[in-house]
Amino acid sequence: MLTGKQKRFLRAKAHHLNPIFQVGKGGVNDNMVKQVNDALEARELMKISVLQNCEDDHETVAKELASGTNAELVQIIGHTIVLYKESKNNKEIVLP
Numbered sequence: 001m002l003t004g005k006q007k008r009f010l011r012a013k014a015h016h017l018n019p020i021f022q023v024g025k026g027g028v029n030d031n032m033v034k035q036v037n038d039a040l041e042a043r044e045l046m047k048i049s050v051l052q053n054c055e056d057d058h059e060t061v062a063k064e065l066a067s068g069t070n071a072e073l074v075q076i077i078g079h080t081i082v083l084y085k086e087s088k089n090n091k092e093i094v095l096p
Contacts, residue, residue: 002072006095010045010074014082019049027056033068040071040085044093050079
């Protein structure tokens with residue numbers, strides 16, 4: 001579980017990132033969870049955008065992705081989700 005200070009730190013780091021994945025009409029499926037998990041292992045911090053044609057709301061999508069990848073939900077702002085998961089092999093971000 002992240003503290004408020006850690007979330008603030010991660011939000012600042014994620015500000016300049018562009019969304020890597022888009023969740024569309026199909027919603028969240030097993031293949032997407034696997035790909036997001038692999039990307040989190042490589043990057044640790046990433047943005048995901050939820051398109052307007054997605055049938056689920058962005059909070060449901062964020063919870064499904066966070067629980068499916070065992071990642072921490074840093075922020076939901078508008079239709080953009082920020083996830084963080086500490087990498088096992090190539091750790092770059094040091095939390096305060």
